[in-house]
Amino acid sequence: MKRVTYISRYAKSMSSEELKELGDLAAEKNRELGVTGVLMASGGLFYQVIEGPGEIIDELYATIERDGRHTDLLLLDSEDGVKARRFPDWSMGLVNLDAASNVRLFPLKAMIKAVFDQQILVGNMIWAIERTVRYEMKGSAEQDPEGEAGPSG
Ligand SMILES: Cc1cc2nc3c(=O)[nH]c(=O)nc-3n(C[C@H](O)[C@H](O)[C@H](O)COP(=O)(O)O)c2cc1C
Numbered sequence: 001m002k003r004v005t006y007i008s009r010y011a012k013s014m015s016s017e018e019l020k021e022l023g024d025l026a027a028e029k030n031r032e033l034g035v036t037g038v039l040m041a042s043g044g045l046f047y048q049v050i051e052g053p054g055e056i057i058d059e060l061y062a063t064i065e066r067d068g069r070h071t072d073l074l075l076l077d078s079e080d081g082v083k084a085r086r087f088p089d090w091s092m093g094l095v096n097l098d099a100a101s102n103v104r105l106f107p108l109k110a111m112i113k114a115v116f117d118q119q120i121l122v123g124n125m126i127w128a129i130e131r132t133v134r135y136e137m138k139g140s141a142e143q144d145p146e147g148e149a150g151p152s153g
Contacts, residue, residue, distance in 0.1 A: 003051040003086070004061050005077040007116050008070040010044045016099050022069070023094030030091040035060060037087050042097035042109045045116050046070055051085050074119040127151035 014022075019041050026039065035052035048064075050057055065073055087093060097109050127150070 001051060001082040001085070002054040002057040003049065003077070003079045003082045004057055004075070005047075005049045006061075006073050006075050007112065007119065008046045008048075008073040009116070010046070011069055011071045013044070014041075014069070016096055019094060019096055023092055027090075027092040027094075030060075033060065035092075036085050036090055038090055038093045038095060040095045040097055040108065040112065042112045045112055047112045047115070049087065051082060051087065054080065074116070074123075076115065076119070124151045 023039055030036065030050075030052075033052060033056050035050055035056060037048060037050040040047040050060060050064075052060075095105070097105055097112075100106075
């Protein structure tokens with residue numbers, strides 16, 4: 001089995017009804033596919049875990065990636081050879097943290113935001129490291145061209 005965890009940003013704001021609809025449709029399809037997991041919505045970000053047969057997860061992740069309702073997908077973890085499901089009872093449990101009244105869930109919002117921000121920072125650093133090494137390898141006499149596109153995000 002395989003488990004994929006990613007984080008993404010809403011393409012545009014979504015009402016709790018729209019989120020519920022998304023979650024219900026995902027749960028219905030996942031039930032047929034033998035996929036389980038959780039989808040958290042928090043402060044304009046999604047945090048999702050999907051787990052199930054490897055090929056099915058690869059295909060589903062590719063479908064989700066193309067979905068116009070979100071953008072800036074950042075893959076946090078992709079685990080092969082998973083022995084046990086972490087969410088065996090949830091074909092897709094939607095946790096809308098923006099509507100949650102359980103105060104014990106509140107710290108999750110800060111953590112999800114921190115994970116997203118951290119991933120953006122890592123992406124920017126990777127870009128800077130690679131850019132630096134490329135110019136250093138070319139020779140220090142060469143100048144950086146002006147206006148090279150910066151990191152995305
Ligand atoms: C954040 C997010 C999470 C999603 N999660 C699932 C999911 O777990 N299972 C699923 O079938 N579709 C999920 N979808 C919807 C898919 O992207 C796609 O719309 C749906 O699977 C229908 O695809 P189809 O039209 O090819 O059947 C998700 C969409 C978004 C934006």
